[in-house]
Amino acid sequence: MSIPLLTVNQVSCLIEETPLFKPIDFVLQSGVLLHLQGANGIGKTSLLRVLIGLSSHYQGAIKWHTPLYLSTVYLGHLAGFHALLSAQENLRYFAAIHGRALTVGDIEHILRHVQLWQYAEDPLGQLSAGQKQRFKIAQLLSMQRTVWMMDEPFTSLDQTTCLWLEQQMKEHVQQGGAIVFTSHQAFAEADTHYQALTLVAA
Amino acid sequence: MYFSSWQQALQMQGHGMYVWPAYLIGIGILVVFTWVLRSRTRDALRKLQRQVEPSDQVETSDSGA
Amino acid sequence: MATNDANKNWRVVFKRWFHQWASPRFFFEKTASWLPFLSGMAIVLLGIGWGWGLFWAPPDYQQGNSFRLIYLHVPAASVALSIYALMAMFSLVSLVWKIKLADTWAQSCVMSGVLFTFIALMTGAFWGKPTWGTWWQWDARLTSMLVLEFLFIGVMVLRTAIEGREAANKAAALLAVVGIVNLPIIKFSVNWWNTLHQGATFKLTEKPPMPAEMWVPLLIALLGIYFLFAAFWLLETRLLILQREGKSQWLQRWMMTRYCIDNKDKDKF
Amino acid sequence: MTILMTLRHLFWLALRREGLLVVQKSSQALQPLLFLTLIMALFPLAISPDQKILATIAAGVIWIAVLLASYLASDAFFAEDWQSGVIEQWRYSPYPLAWWVQIKIVAHWMLYGVSITLMAPLLALLLALPWSQVPILMLTLFIGSGIIAYSNALAAALTLRARSAAVLVLLIALPMQIPVVIFAMAAINLQASGESILAPLAFLGGLWLFSAALLPLAIAMALQIMMTA
Numbered sequence: 162m163s164i165p166l167l168t169v170n171q172v173s174c175l176i177e178e179t180p181l182f183k184p185i186d187f188v189l190q191s192g193v194l195l196h197l198q199g200a201n202g203i204g205k206t207s208l209l210r211v212l213i214g215l216s217s218h219y220q221g222a223i224k225w226h227t228p229l230y231l232s233t234v235y236l237g238h239l240a241g242f243h244a245l246l247s248a249q250e251n252l253r254y255f256a257a258i259h260g261r262a263l264t265v266g267d268i269e270h271i272l273r274h275v276q277l278w279q280y281a282e283d284p285l286g287q288l289s290a291g292q293k294q295r296f297k298i299a300q301l302l303s304m305q306r307t308v309w310m311m312d313e314p315f316t317s318l319d320q321t322t323c324l325w326l327e328q329q330m331k332e333h334v335q336q337g338g339a340i341v342f343t344s345h346q347a348f349a350e351a352d353t354h355y356q357a358l359t360l361v362a363a
Numbered sequence: 364m365y366f367s368s369w370q371q372a373l374q375m376q377g378h379g380m381y382v383w384p385a386y387l388i389g390i391g392i393l394v395v396f397t398w399v400l401r402s403r404t405r406d407a408l409r410k411l412q413r414q415v416e417p418s419d420q421v422e423t424s425d426s427g428a
Numbered sequence: 429m430a431t432n433d434a435n436k437n438w439r440v441v442f443k444r445w446f447h448q449w450a451s452p453r454f455f456f457e458k459t460a461s462w463l464p465f466l467s468g469m470a471i472v473l474l475g476i477g478w479g480w481g482l483f484w485a486p487p488d489y490q491q492g493n494s495f496r497l498i499y500l501h502v503p504a505a506s507v508a509l510s511i512y513a514l515m516a517m518f519s520l521v522s523l524v525w526k527i528k529l530a531d532t533w534a535q536s537c538v539m540s541g542v543l544f545t546f547i548a549l550m551t552g553a554f555w556g557k558p559t560w561g562t563w564w565q566w567d568a569r570l571t572s573m574l575v576l577e578f579l580f581i582g583v584m585v586l587r588t589a590i591e592g593r594e595a596a597n598k599a600a601a602l603l604a605v606v607g608i609v610n611l612p613i614i615k616f617s618v619n620w621w622n623t624l625h626q627g628a629t630f631k632l633t634e635k636p637p638m639p640a641e642m643w644v645p646l647l648i649a650l651l652g653i654y655f656l657f658a659a660f661w662l663l664e665t666r667l668l669i670l671q672r673e674g675k676s677q678w679l680q681r682w683m684m685t686r687y688c689i690d691n692k693d694k695d696k697f
Numbered sequence: 698m699t700i701l702m703t704l705r706h707l708f709w710l711a712l713r714r715e716g717l718l719v720v721q722k723s724s725q726a727l728q729p730l731l732f733l734t735l736i737m738a739l740f741p742l743a744i745s746p747d748q749k750i751l752a753t754i755a756a757g758v759i760w761i762a763v764l765l766a767s768y769l770a771s772d773a774f775f776a777e778d779w780q781s782g783v784i785e786q787w788r789y790s791p792y793p794l795a796w797w798v799q800i801k802i803v804a805h806w807m808l809y810g811v812s813i814t815l816m817a818p819l820l821a822l823l824l825a826l827p828w829s830q831v832p833i834l835m836l837t838l839f840i841g842s843g844i845i846a847y848s849n850a851l852a853a854a855l856t857l858r859a860r861s862a863a864v865l866v867l868l869i870a871l872p873m874q875i876p877v878v879i880f881a882m883a884a885i886n887l888q889a890s891g892e893s894i895l896a897p898l899a900f901l902g903g904l905w906l907f908s909a910a911l912l913p914l915a916i917a918m919a920l921q922i923m924m925t926a
């Protein structure tokens with residue numbers, strides 16, 4: 162029942178016209194948790210940015226089978242929220258950037274789900290690193306998009322939050338979504354949904 | 364020549380003190396700029412030469428062997 | 429059909445020609461021998477134009493001998509404006525067609541532009557003292573020239589201030605293009621402001637028709653300064669190619685052959 | 698599947714966010730206005746407390762001070778959104794980047810332009826500007842601050858990755874703002890001498906339309922360059 166979402170053919174990121182890693186091929190299908198691995202500086206982040214069109218320094222062919230801006234949501238290593246504004250306001254604005262109007266009910270539902278409802282009115286900058294990471298998940302959830310593109314989601318997380326995040330990601334793919342994420346940590350429980358792709362230096 | 368002597372050309376009926384410095388500064392700027400460009404080119408060439416030289420040495424050692 | 433074909437042919441030829449010139453290697457090899465010609469022409473023409481203008485041309489009936497500044501002032505001002513237009517054009521080409529060399533072309537306009545604009549301003553001041561009795565007058569031309577200098581300096585400083593060469597070059601190119609759109613607006617507003625205040629009514633160059641002994645040397649000096657700029661531009665473009673293409677094989681091979689052939693005057697360019 | 702928000706809804710939502718941000722950093726946000734008032738106090742002290750002298754320079758002084766105040770915070774115009782990755786999300790949004798730029802600038806104009814316009818009578822009072830000139834001063838300040846906002850935003854975008862942005866912003870934005878000052882001051886002076894102010898106001902309005910239509914595209918391009926290059 163898996164649907165192909167993205168076909169990547171002989172793609173490598175370029176810096177001044179030299180490829181960063183050996184060209185890769187893969188087809189991303191719904192229900193897949195794709196882990197991009199590789200040494201530091203190999204170009205995992207660059208690849209993620211190339212895939213969603215934030216950068217055009219690449220060679221090869223990238224083909225999305227769904228409308229990119231309507232089916233994906235991307236969270237880079239930059240937070241994507243303003244530290245002075247509250248979780249509520251940030252969430253509302255983030256969804257608006259991508260064209261979705263959130264109702265008060267939506268916001269409450271999502272923030273409760275990531276256990277941030279009690280901090281909904283506080284400036285996000287005052288929350289802990291783990292809570293901020295949970296807010297990022299709220300951002301992902303708020304968009305109801307099929308494909309999540311996540312850059313190093315596990316950095317600066319404690320054990321519990323890591324496990325919670327893995328749980329969230331698994332739920333998303335079990336419901337027919339797909340995730341592409343970069344991480345140099347191993348994923349704790351590899352199941353049938355999990356696929357790994359290692360970038361090798363060119 | 365319009366002026367009857369070099370002295371007159373230098374004075375230009377009192378306007379020489381405006382005309383000559385302006386020309387001198389202007390030409391000076393252009394000359395200095397030429398010099399700067401040429402010396403920067405020389406530096407760039409020297410740097411390139413240093414990049415090329417090692418392989419040059421390999422060549423000579425090859426011929427020596 | 430035939431015209432269509434010819435049209436297409438012409439386009440293909442032009443495209444090939446353009447792409448050839450856009451390659452650093454082709455440009456570098458083709459222009460290798462141009463510099464002596466350009467600088468020689470510049471020196472000869474400027475020598476004739478300025479010598480004639482300074483020593484042989486008759487003085488102006490109103491301004492007297494300070495009028496002789498025209499042979500430096502007008503050519504410098506004119507070439508400065510042309511340089512800005514050229515820089516903006518190259519910048520546009522580099523932004524739209526993403527041609528790297530066009531960016532180098534644009535970059536090698538900037539410093540010459542700053543200097544020629546400065547010379548125009550400086551000579552304007554020296555001219556102003558005997559004619560207006562003041563070094564600086566807020567006259568429309570001088571004010572526009574001052575703004576042009578700011579625009580040039582802005583492009584120059586922006587390029588050096590931004591980290592990352594590609595971002596720096598593209599940002600400077602964008603600023604140059606925005607600047608060329610702005611320039612007519614600024615010029616118009618400054619002229620309008622000047623007529624409103626009617627302070628400086630004295631025009632530097634708009635005069636009853638000049639006799640030939642006056643305008644022929646001006647024309648020669650004008651031509652000479654364009655050649656001088658061409659020489660500067662070429663020298664700087666070649667310098668930038670040397671600096672940027674240091675890693676490419678063709679340049680290293682070029683350097684090797686040069687090094688082997690004329691070792692004795694290796695600093696000659 | 699997903700229905701995108703209407704642009705109007707989006708606009709108000711984004712405007713609200715910019716407003717909330719200003720409230721959050723109100724002490725910072727008020728600095729330009731404070732700066733403006735402080736400068737006003739300097740002129741009578743430095744030049745002369747004579748009402749006649751002050752009245753002749755008042756409009757020009759206010760305009761220059763408004764320009765200077767506008768540079769104060771403008772190198773940081775995009776900085777926070779840039780560092781926090783919000784601009785990256787704009788780029789990744791289904792709406793064009795230029796649209797987000799436009800909203801941010803309009804929001805800025807509505808907050809600063811309106812507050813400066815409302816402050817104008819007070820500034821005029823301090824510098825003994827004749828009351829008959831105050832309405833036209835306010836009008837030129839309102840339109841003019843709109844144009845200034847665009848050119849400052851362009852300078853801010855171009856200098857996002859620059860090492861010392863503060864002076865650079867001034868160097869880039871100031872030449873673009875010369876026409877604004879010329880037309881604004883011409884309108885005020887012409888009105889004072891009882892002549893028609895139609896021409897300078899038309900030029901000012903034209904300049905505003907021109908900036909509003911074209912500069913967001915250039916700014917979006919600058920942001921794009923900073924992001925990808």
